[in-house]
Amino acid sequence: MPPSIHPVDLISALRQKHLTPAIVFLTSRRACDEAMQAFDHNEALLPPARQEAIAAVLDDVIAQYPSIAEHPLIPTVQRIGVAAHHAGHLPSWKIAVEELMRHGCLDAVFATTTLAAGVDFPARTVIITQSSIRKARDFTDLTIGEVQQIAGRAGRRGKDLVGFAIVTPSPYIDLAVLTKGFTGHPEAINSQFVITYPMVLNLLKAHPLDQMQSILAKSFAQFQLNQRAEVLERKLDDVHRQMEPYGPRVCTDWISQWHMFDQVRRQRSHRAPAKNHEPPEVAARFRFLTPGRVTGLSKARGVVLRQYRSKGQKSPMVTLLRPGGAITECPAAIVTDVFDRMLECKEAPSYPWCTPESLESLLQDLEDLPTRLPTLPILVSKDDEPIPDAVVQTLGDFSCPTCPSRSACQKDYLNASKLRQEQQRHMKSIQALRTSLWHRFQERIEALQKFGYLTATAQLTEAGEWARLIRIDHSLLITELIRSEAFTGADPSLLAAVMSSIAHDDDRPGLFPRISAGLGSLLGQVRKLAESLAPYEEPPLLRADIAAVTERWIADPQLTWIGLCKMTTMAEGDIYRLLARTLEFLSQLHTLKDTHPALADCASQAMAVLRRGVLEELP
């Protein structure tokens, strides 16, 4: 049996059962294109009247968007009445397909699920072939909301009495995910609020610093954090109630008093602690020292190859790889910093505890690390901190042994201290929930102060005044590039090319035109700056190959769209999106015309050249 139904059979099955028009959601663009090719030699032609209807609709669309006049799919669409619609196509082609569907001209459209939200047309039937979807390079199960969004395209109001969502399996499908999606209640949606540099600058431009907390409090993020805090507050009330019997006794804070007394008593009884006491920081850190972890030592850095406990003392040990290739066994205590960075490390069961290739790449990676790395905040549990000797000396000062509540304290201590810990934990959590947004906002302020966009009193500096107009991703990199004069003297094609390498966030490989030497060296400079900013802003992919596409388009105004498409394996729709995003980024540079007239002018020249052919068709 084939792993999935053949597209031609699928369409004829649907036609036969009167289940057309249908939208067939496939896993990839490639699958959509192959489905279309499957009809190349198909003889099930549409009756002439329907073919003419399709031609008429297409003519109308072509009149508006000439770029699709020669579209290679047109013959199949017209003969068979099926079409493909995905992100690799030009927007104008997608409009044509949507228009055909709206007129009821097509029997089926092959589309990708990635764009379910962008498929703005309904059908009688929706065919589903997958239960997961690629998100950020990973396959994730469809959520209930997504399944319903997809299935919801079935059944056109006013045109259908019923709609059909039909699953047809392909490898890796999990039918349970889909049945759950059909029958379930959509998930709650959650805030994805993040604090961006432009947000901070624009807020501080408009409002004094002391109003920021109340503005942040208006976010849905804070609303949801408050909801969680309220749950904890209710729990806290409950703990308070349970603690009532453990109120003040002879001493007000008898729990701490007893705790101290008890500890001291124990410590006294074992003269020397039986267990080798490792400091709590070391204990807390130790579990993060797993293979691949980058650590800071007093003078250099090292990558952990393995962790273990020494034979006799059972003290925490690590094997470290140091720059230059030395492999050393050291007590975990010599690690001074645990960085928030893991390197790819293929473990091996014996010395040097990783594969030889891994060792090599680790060494390389270690050399290539940026000079600044964020450290990992590690919480140290304070519970078993040893009591200072001074206190031990003063056991005589405790009145517990003779106190009238001694037996009550002894009996209640465990319960009471557990409740109190719980109480403190809830209070800490509530505090964190109430203030975390503000803390993140303050971190952003500090970074902006460090770079000179804000004054010490959080007023916009001269640089801050113009930097707030750059409101796109990677704004810090862009404004820092401008300040470092990276673009001074660059011509429009270089500027546009750099902008597109910053804007483009797709890592799909392909073939691209060669880049000019000038662009190569400028991108090197951009990459260096981006890496140095890494602790403050995630660096963009900065693909040089992609930048070359834009460079060609701007540098040679005679180049036609077809000519450009031939220079790369990138899909038409992707080139379009790349250039459209570049246009957006350039138009942000253009807003700096008062402070950076030369740059703005260069951006506007680039935009004028960029906006030709296909790019001119749509607003």
Next chain:
Amino acid sequence: MTTDELEKLLAQQPIALLHRLARGRVHRHFRAGKRRLIELLLRHSAENRAGFESDLQALIGERKSQRPEPPQLRHQAPLSPRTDHQSRRPHPHHEPDSHEPSVSLAEWLAGIGVPTPQPFVPDPWQDDALDKLETGDVIVSVPTGSGKTYVAVEAARRAMEDNRTVIYTSPLKALSNTKYTEFSRIFGADLVGILTGDRRDNGQAPLLIMTTEILRNLLYDAAGGEIDLRLDTLGLVIMDESQYLADPERGVVWEETIIFCPSQARLLLLSASIGNPHDIADWLTSIRPVPCHLIKHSKRTVPLRAGYLHPDGKLTPLFRTIGIPHGHPGHWHPEAKRLFARYEDETMPSGRRR
């Protein structure tokens, strides 16, 4: 909870729960084994420890309440939405078969066709949404294909009759273009404009279409002191596809737009069905000068049926019932179950599946 305790608690959880916890927190978490996943989660937890712990507790709680129900509960009347919510996780392979007869293919296919044309009469929920907009903001959460556009169009018409500017936002430039064409057809090209990052067509028209990012930028500029007449006379902001609020990359822009939306303008949020529309309504009510009304329903206007098509071309209903058995993910049609089991046997390398 100390880090130690947290680690222990994590270690006690099944890996599936850890993966759910890792969603949206840990990049590529599906590749990690349990030990590594715990480490990654611990590392992440430092960012927002409290939120992390409370999510963990919620997942553990959810798991407890989802232990398979005792069998005698099964034949009770349709589940209320609440219990429906709790029994969301499917147990397709464990749920015992019910003894009701299953629908036949012919019954399932019956009734395909085109309805006789009816004069347009707004649905009660559509009228309700428009009425409520007189006294406050409105969020509409209804299934796809219900008719949200009608609400948008009528609301825009009313605001324009009042000499107010209307801004309509959509998440994608492509959708903006479609709406631009559609609205120009309805209202006439003079009255409709479109703003994109680098271009404006008829930018002073009373009905302006733009992406949410563009509106957010206009609001930044206005707050920064730039005078914008359009915002002064702004009477209504319509945000289509408001469920984008939860988009990991762009959701923040929706929040900003709502927070900074001028107080004299009404907000109309249009959304596909989401799980917690009342939260959004409560949130808006708490930050806006007028209350936010929630219009929601989950019944589809055109009934939906689910089917299973085997690669050999054999079609069968997916569920035992003709419609979708809400709350009963395990009510598979025996034929679909049989065919799919065969499919799995033939295509999956042995041992890959449970």
